[in-house]
Amino acid sequence: MISNERPSPYGRQPYPSHSYGAPKFGQPKPFVQEDTLKSAEVQIERKFFVLTLKENPRGRFLRITEDVGGRRDTIIIPSTGLADFKKLVDEMVKASEEIPLKNPNPSQSP
Numbered sequence: 001m002i003s004n005e006r007p008s009p010y011g012r013q014p015y016p017s018h019s020y021g022a023p024k025f026g027q028p029k030p031f032v033q034e035d036t037l038k039s040a041e042v043q044i045e046r047k048f049f050v051l052t053l054k055e056n057p058r059g060r061f062l063r064i065t066e067d068v069g070g071r072r073d074t075i076i077i078p079s080t081g082l083a084d085f086k087k088l089v090d091e092m093v094k095a096s097e098e099i100p101l102k103n104p105n106p107s108q109s110p
Helices: 015-019 079-098
Strands: 035-044 047-056 059-068 071-078
Touching: 059 079, 071 079
Parallel strands: none
Antiparallel strands: 035 047, 047 059, 059 071
16 A cells, blocks of 8 residues: 555545635635735836835735736735845846846847
């Protein structure tokens, strides 16, 4: 018998319940009150970004939403990591300014 075939002392649990308290797949997430503290928008080429500083009972966080042609992607950064995130972004800006372009054709940017 290999290790993943041994019975668990906790019994067999269906796959979705392994998410440690998160709602099961297909169930809506419970509503959490979020207060917007500050919001800003910027358009860069064909991408539209919305940065929103919010707060909920668990703390403050920055939500960054990218909208490209109606498709949205979002990342959330807890306020405890904002200084580190800013430091990394500053380093990337500096590197972008210092490292010469390999392909000077601006039409082939990501």
